[in-house]
Amino acid sequence: MATTKKFMYLNRRSSFGTVYAIESLEVVLIAAAFEQDVSLAFIDDGVYQIVEGQNTDGIGMKNFSKTFHALGDYDINKLYVSKESLEERGLSESDIMPLVYEDEDDDWAEKSSIKVVSNDELKAIMSEQDVCLSF
Amino acid sequence: MKFAIQVNEGPYQHQASDTAFQFAKAAIENGHEIMRVFFYHDGVNNASSFTLPPQDDRHVVNNWASLDIKDADGNPELVVCVAAALRRGMLDESEATKNSIEGNNLHPAFRISGLGQLIEAGIQSDRLVVFGD
Amino acid sequence: MLHTVNKSSFERNSLQSCVNIIDDTSVILFIEDGVINAANNSKSSMIADLAAQGRVFALQGDVEARGISSKLADNIKLVDYAGFVDLVVEHGTAVSWV
Numbered sequence: 001m002a003t004t005k006k007f008m009y010l011n012r013r014s015s016f017g018t019v020y021a022i023e024s025l026e027v028v029l030i031a032a033a034f035e036q037d038v039s040l041a042f043i044d045d046g047v048y049q050i051v052e053g054q055n056t057d058g059i060g061m062k063n064f065s066k067t068f069h070a071l072g073d074y075d076i077n078k079l080y081v082s083k084e085s086l087e088e089r090g091l092s093e094s095d096i097m098p099l100v101y102e103d104e105d106d107d108w109a110e111k112s113s114i115k116v117v118s119n120d121e122l123k124a125i126m127s128e129q130d131v132c133l134s135f
Numbered sequence: 136m137k138f139a140i141q142v143n144e145g146p147y148q149h150q151a152s153d154t155a156f157q158f159a160k161a162a163i164e165n166g167h168e169i170m171r172v173f174f175y176h177d178g179v180n181n182a183s184s185f186t187l188p189p190q191d192d193r194h195v196v197n198n199w200a201s202l203d204i205k206d207a208d209g210n211p212e213l214v215v216c217v218a219a220a221l222r223r224g225m226l227d228e229s230e231a232t233k234n235s236i237e238g239n240n241l242h243p244a245f246r247i248s249g250l251g252q253l254i255e256a257g258i259q260s261d262r263l264v265v266f267g268d
Numbered sequence: 269m270l271h272t273v274n275k276s277s278f279e280r281n282s283l284q285s286c287v288n289i290i291d292d293t294s295v296i297l298f299i300e301d302g303v304i305n306a307a308n309n310s311k312s313s314m315i316a317d318l319a320a321q322g323r324v325f326a327l328q329g330d331v332e333a334r335g336i337s338s339k340l341a342d343n344i345k346l347v348d349y350a351g352f353v354d355l356v357v358e359h360g361t362a363v364s365w366v
Contacts, residue, residue: 030254033251138356165350
């Protein structure tokens, strides 16, 4: 019974003001074991979850942003980042952590997991999903 | 149709658990099945047997219990995420004993389990609906 | 798809983000404080076209609780919780804009 569904994890909040970002990432890490088709979307302030250079030394909380680097090893390599959300916040793809995976279908070539997408592209991606978990 | 529900907020703080309860009740009354309700984030507080609202307020925890959501073997399908629960001081007897803590507060209509139960609910249900803030 | 929105647009941009990526067949249901978006106000234009197409719903109990039954924008359809369940059945994947 190899049911494969498309799961979308919708992240719209930044990392530390509320618990949603870290607990969303915890779900994604567990989800990897279920061999479903997993995508993550970063919209609105969610884009701040994966910006480069986060440092939590001053707030006494765990800097879990490093954990995003592990996703590629779990075959989670579709991280869709809203182009409009980046632009509204004065950010660009170069501000995002270089998250990568090794493509087993292409001689383990290292490829970027980050896909900056427009609203129209995101619309098409969302329409294909079977389950959407919002955080 | 087979529904799964995710509840992300604690009772009384946010309407999410009330809306989720009303949704689940209406689904059951209309012949659908709620195969699992998964409580995550502060939603784990929906399972506290120590909940004592004033008499003129609704009892959110008892509301959930009244839905009698169980699997075929009679195990509760009101499932509380273990990691989120332990972080927030929501313990069943076994977790309390394991961690040498006196007392426990998980209402018997609920059970504690892992996040895999949420993913499994997403796979096995026809629809998963998230209630949060 | 069924998109639920539970925030007022005066508080958070959930509805705008939803409208930005909603496809041509999906519908929106306002629940909780999201029903404030169903009232006729300075932000109603955001959903006017979708409402005219019959694709905007609001949860009746939440509308009544907030005292806005007489202030609804044009073409908003009211549903009860059973109607909410029906919308989820009919429209497939449910997406929550919190």
